[in-house]
Amino acid sequence: MIELRQIEHAFTLGRKGQERRVPVLRGIDLTIRKGEIVTLIGRSGSGKSTLLHIASGFIRPTSGRVSIAGLDVTDYSEGQWADFRRRYLGFVFQNFQLIPSMTAFENTELPLVLQGLPAGERRKQATEILEKLGIAAYADHYPSELSGGQQQRVGIARSLILNPPVLLADEPTGSLDSENEEQLLQLLQTLNRDHGITLLIITHDDKVASIGNRTMRIEDGRLADPANGSPNEYRKLEVVKP
Numbered sequence: 296m297i298e299l300r301q302i303e304h305a306f307t308l309g310r311k312g313q314e315r316r317v318p319v320l321r322g323i324d325l326t327i328r329k330g331e332i333v334t335l336i337g338r339s340g341s342g343k344s345t346l347l348h349i350a351s352g353f354i355r356p357t358s359g360r361v362s363i364a365g366l367d368v369t370d371y372s373e374g375q376w377a378d379f380r381r382r383y384l385g386f387v388f389q390n391f392q393l394i395p396s397m398t399a400f401e402n403t404e405l406p407l408v409l410q411g412l413p414a415g416e417r418r419k420q421a422t423e424i425l426e427k428l429g430i431a432a433y434a435d436h437y438p439s440e441l442s443g444g445q446q447q448r449v450g451i452a453r454s455l456i457l458n459p460p461v462l463l464a465d466e467p468t469g470s471l472d473s474e475n476e477e478q479l480l481q482l483l484q485t486l487n488r489d490h491g492i493t494l495l496i497i498t499h500d501d502k503v504a505s506i507g508n509r510t511m512r513i514e515d516g517r518l519a520d521p522a523n524g525s526p527n528e529y530r531k532l533e534v535v536k537p
């Protein structure tokens with residue numbers, strides 16, 4: 296479902312005339328199969344978010360190829376990426392990224408508004424997903440009237456409303472207390488099990504990492520198997536959960 300081949304990335308830093316290149320990713324190979332949950336760990340600054348941004352077209356890698364759902368998207372234009380993301384990728388953010396002036400319902404239906412769907416159809420789909428995520432009772436609440444866990448769910452509802460086959464999460468539990476963290480992890484596993492959604496989750500939390508069918512660590516710009524420290528591809532850390 297996601298194929299990263301020999302991804303290298305360096306950022307350019309420093310003032311004009313004195314630029315230096317800082318390599319962050321030095322050859323990442325990662326294949327994520329349909330229906331898998333892969334968790335990616337690594338210390339702060341190791342390049343986890345950079346890799347996720349490359350896999351979602353927000354950063355163009357210095358070199359390497361990105362394929363998603365069998366499509367080589369490496370050379371897509373910004374417009375093509377925007378279109379592709381709407382169709383294939385859902386995102387879960389640490390800071391939820393809800394629009395404060397819109398209710399939970401309005402935030403959720405937003406992608407359908409942008410698609411020009413009629414109000415009746417939007418209401419049906421948004422209500423369905425809010426119910427599925429257990430937050431239908433809060434449909435009329437504004438983000439400021441919701442707990443962190445509830446805001447997180449609204450963000451996920453909005454991400455899922457176009458039925459993307461892939462969900463990308465960057466530190467999804469970063470702003471949640473332990474009870475909400477537990478609930479979010481269960482929700483992600485349910486989405487994976489019942490809807491076959493493929494998940495790539497970035498985290499520095501071992502408990503979050505443990506829901507992965509596989510866990511990979513970024514170290515010195517390369518992927519390692521945390522169990523034995525071998526570079527690049529990995530072995531299965533855990534038996535796939537039923």
Ligand code: ADP
Nearest residue numbers: 306307319337338339340341342343344345346
């Ligand atoms: P992580 O998510 O693992 O904490 P990041 O991918 O955010 O790490 O960052 C990896 C490294 O790249 C860090 O050293 C960071 O300072 C640097 N970096 C990230 N984004 C930029 C940018 N836009 N410009 C320059 N350097 C950046």
Ligand code: MG
Nearest residue numbers: 343344345465
């Ligand atoms: Mg990060």
